[in-house]
Amino acid sequence: xxxxxxxxxxxxxxxxxxxxxxxxxxxxxxxxxxxxxxxxxxxxxxxxxxxxxxxxxxxxxxxxxxxxxxxxxxxxxxxxxxxxxxxxxxxxxxxxxxxxxxxxxxxxxxxxxxxxxxxxxxxxxxxxxxxxxxxxxxxxxxxxxxxxxxxxxxxxxxxxxxxxxxxxxxxxxxxxxxxxxxxxxxxxxxxxxxxxxxxxxxxxxxxxxxxxxxxxxxxxxxxxxxxxxxxxxxxxxxxxxxxxxxxxxxxxxxxxxxxxxxxxxxxxxxxxxxxxxxxxxxxxxxxxxxxxxxxxxxxxxxxxxxxxxxxxxxxxxxxxxxxxxxxxxxxxxxxxxxxxxxxxxxxxxxxxxxxxxxxxxxxxxxxxxxxxxxx
Numbered sequence: 001x002x003x004x005x006x007x008x009x010x011x012x013x014x015x016x017x018x019x020x021x022x023x024x025x026x027x028x029x030x031x032x033x034x035x036x037x038x039x040x041x042x043x044x045x046x047x048x049x050x051x052x053x054x055x056x057x058x059x060x061x062x063x064x065x066x067x068x069x070x071x072x073x074x075x076x077x078x079x080x081x082x083x084x085x086x087x088x089x090x091x092x093x094x095x096x097x098x099x100x101x102x103x104x105x106x107x108x109x110x111x112x113x114x115x116x117x118x119x120x121x122x123x124x125x126x127x128x129x130x131x132x133x134x135x136x137x138x139x140x141x142x143x144x145x146x147x148x149x150x151x152x153x154x155x156x157x158x159x160x161x162x163x164x165x166x167x168x169x170x171x172x173x174x175x176x177x178x179x180x181x182x183x184x185x186x187x188x189x190x191x192x193x194x195x196x197x198x199x200x201x202x203x204x205x206x207x208x209x210x211x212x213x214x215x216x217x218x219x220x221x222x223x224x225x226x227x228x229x230x231x232x233x234x235x236x237x238x239x240x241x242x243x244x245x246x247x248x249x250x251x252x253x254x255x256x257x258x259x260x261x262x263x264x265x266x267x268x269x270x271x272x273x274x275x276x277x278x279x280x281x282x283x284x285x286x287x288x289x290x291x292x293x294x295x296x297x298x299x300x301x302x303x304x305x306x307x308x309x310x311x312x313x314x315x316x317x318x319x320x321x322x323x324x325x326x327x328x329x330x331x332x333x334x335x336x337x338x339x340x341x342x343x344x345x346x347x348x349x350x351x352x353x354x355x356x357x358x359x360x361x362x363x364x365x366x367x368x369x370x371x372x373x374x375x
Contacts, residue, residue, distance in 0.1 A: 040355070041312075041313075041355040041356055041357040042346060042349055042350060042354060042355070042356050042357065043346065043356075043357050043359055044343045044344075044345060044346035044347075044350070044356045044357070044358060044359070045343070045344045045345045045346065045358070045359065045360050045362065045363055045364065046301055046341050046342060046343055046344060046358050046360060047284070047285065047288070047341070047342060047344050047360075047363070047366070048339060048340070048341050048342075049282050049283075049284060049332075049336055049337065049338055049339060049340050049341075049342060050282075050283075050338060051280050051281065051282055051338050052280070052281060052282075052283050053278045053279070053280055053281075054278060054279055054281050054283070054324070054326065054331065055274050055275060055276075055277070055278050055279075056213075056275040056276075056277045056278060056279055057272045057273055057274050057275060057324065058206050058210050058213060058214070058272070058273040058275065059270070059271065059272050059273075059324070060204035060205055060206050060252070060271045060273075061204060061205075061268065061269070061270065061271065062202045062203050062204025062205075062222075062254075062268075062269045062270075062271045063202070063203055063204075063266065063267070063268065063269065064200050064201070064202055064224075064263045064264060064265055064266065064267045064269055065200065065201040065202070065203055065265055065266075066195040066196055066197060066200055066201070066265040067196060067199050067200060067201055067255070068170050068172065068195070068196035069172075069193070069194070069195040069196065069265055070169060070193070070194055071190050071191075071192070071193045071194075072097065072098075072166055072169075072190070072191045072192055072193070072194060073188050073189055073190050073191055074100070074166070074185040074186070074187055074188065074189045074191060075163045075164070075166075075187065076100070076160065076163050076164055076187055077184070077185060077186050077187045078100035078101055078102070078164050078184070078185060079100060079101040079182065079183070079184050079185070080098060080099075080100060080101075080179050080180065080181050080182060080183045080184075080185060081099045081100055081101040081102075081181070082098070082099040082181065083097070083098055083177065083179070083180075083181055084096050084097055084098070084099070085097050085174050085177070085192075086174075087174060087175065087176040087177050087192075088173070088174065088175070088176070089173070089174055090171075090172075090173055090174075091168040091171070091172060091173070091174050091194060092168060092171050093168055093169065093170045093171050094167055094168065095167060095168040096165055096166070096167055097166050097167060097168055097174070097191070097192065098165075098166040098179065098191055098192075099164070099165055099166075100164035100165070100166075100185070101164075102160075102161045102164050105157055105160050105161050105164070106157075106161065108157050109154060109157035109158065109161065112150065112153040112154045112156075112157050113154050115150045115153065116147070116150035116151050116153070116154050118150075119143070119146045119147040119149070119150040119151075120147055120150075122143050122146065122147070123143040123144055123146070123147045125143075126139055126142075126143035126144075127143075166191060168194055169194065170194070170196055171196060172194045172195050172196040172197070173194070173195055173196075173197055173261065174192050174193070174194055175192055175193035175194070175195070176192070176193075177191065177192045178190055178191060178192060179191050179192075195265055197258055197261040197263075197264070197265075198257075198258060198259060198261075199255060199256065199257055199258055200255075200256055200258045200263050200265065201237075201253050201254070201255060201256075202220070202222055202234065202253070202254045202255075202256055202263075202269050202271060203251060203252070203253050204251075204252055204254075204269070204271045205244070205247070205249040205250065205251055205252065206249060206250060206252055206273075207248065207249055207250075208243050208248045208249065208250055211239070211243075211250060213273075213275055214236060214239050214250075214252060214273065215236070216235075216236055216237060216238070216239075217235055217236065218235070218236040218273055218274070218275070219233060219234075219235065219236075219273075219274045220233070220234045220235060220236050220254040220256070220271060220272070220273050220274070221233055221234075221271070221272045221274060222234060222254070222256055222263070222269050222270070222271055223269070223270045224263070224267055224268060224269045224270065225268070226262075226264070226267045226268070227262050227263065230262065232256050232257075232258070232262075232263060233256070234254045234255050234256030234257065235254060235255055236252065236253075236254050236273060237253055237254060237255045238252070238253040239251075239252050239253075240252070240253075252273075254271065254273075281323060281331040281332075281333070282331070282332045282336050282337070282338055283326075283329045283330065283331050283332065284298065284329065284330060284332055284336065284342060284344070285328055285329060285330075285344050285364050285365070285366040286325065286328055286329065286330045287328075287344055287345050287347075287364045288342050288343060288344045288345075288347065289320070289322065289330060289347070290317075290347045290348065290350075295319045296319065296320055296321075296322055297317050297318060297319045297320060297335075298317075298318050298320055298332070298335070298336060298342045298343070298347070299315040299316065299317055299318075299342060299343040299347055299350050300315060300316045300317075300318050300340050300341065300342055301313060301314075301315055301341040301342065301343065301356060301358065302314060302315070302316050304353060312355050313355065313356055313357075313358065314353050314354060314355050314356065315343060315350055315352070315353070315354055315356055316352065316353070317350075317351075317352045318335045318336065319335050320332045320333075320334060320335030320336055321333045321334040321335060327367050328364075328365045328366050328367050329366060329367075343356065344363065344364050344366075345363075345364050
């Protein structure tokens with residue numbers, strides 16, 4: 001009985017071993033079959049890298065500032081009597097914008113003027129008496145001093161009345177007024193902003209290592225999201241005499257013509273100082289770069305051999321260092337060579353040695369100066 005049980009157990013073990021061997025043989029066959037298979041080729045577009053000459057430039061972020069701009073305020077306290085302008089209108093130098101009530105000052109001026117007339121009569125009388133030897137020189141001097149004092153009092157009242165009349169200091173554009181008729185203004189209260197927008201300053205900072213390249217008169221190109229795709233051209237006019245100790249940046253100022261008043265004081269601006277020197281670079285469409293935290297890369301199309309030894313068109317991943325950008329193009333400073341065929345669209349679905357199917361019937365944009373259709 002015991003012998004039969006051992007034989008039965010041994011047979012069962014042998015059967016399991018045979019079945020396991022058969023299954024292992026089947027699995028190895030499947031693995032070998034799949035190892036010979038290649039994934040389907042990915043559809044991509046490509047371009048051949050060429051060298052280009054790009055002007056050297058220094059880029060920065062700046063702020064637009066008016067060459068002449070001021071927020072007018074009340075010099076003296078008073079009640080707004082009259083407003084002679086509308087918000088957003090053009091004004092000329094000397095135009096009366098705001099008149100404050102001056103009734104009290106005008107009454108005081110009339111009183112001072114009356115006193116001046118009396119002092120003038122006293123002066124003439126003293127002069128006549130001196131000629132007839134009925135008056136002394138000291139009395140004449142006192143009469144002259146009294147008249148000059150009275151005349152100065154009248155001039156003082158004229159100045160006070162004039163200070164309560166707010167005029168445009170220069171030609172420009174008035175902003176939104178901040179006062180109303182009948183409103184009491186304290187001294188220094190803001191009334192309206194007046195800005196001359198025909199020309200503007202653009203102030204921006206650049207690293208100190210670029211100081212030697214900054215020369216007055218150098219062309220500067222200005223753009224801003226506030227003005228769409230339009231680019232404004234100006235000249236570099238001033239470099240600050242001090243370098244910021246905290247950032248090691250230097251403040252630079254450019255002057256830009258602004259006849260249509262599209263550049264407004266306070267707006268953000270992208271600044272590019274165009275230098276006379278040029279660099280020879282390898283440029284590619286920005287869509288060709290696979291951006292990643294561990295490094296940016298491109299995929300180079302090459303002839304490869306599959307596991308079965310058959311040739312196919314595949315891609316090699318090459319890590320690159322990026323330089324400056326121009327529109328849709330980006331400079332590849334390392335990791336790319338002239339004449340290489342690289343993938344320009346579809347990089348997100350590629351991996352090293354992946355097979356590709358090139359179809360260049362439709363290419364991504366590669367314009368160094370693109371003009372979006374919605375601008």
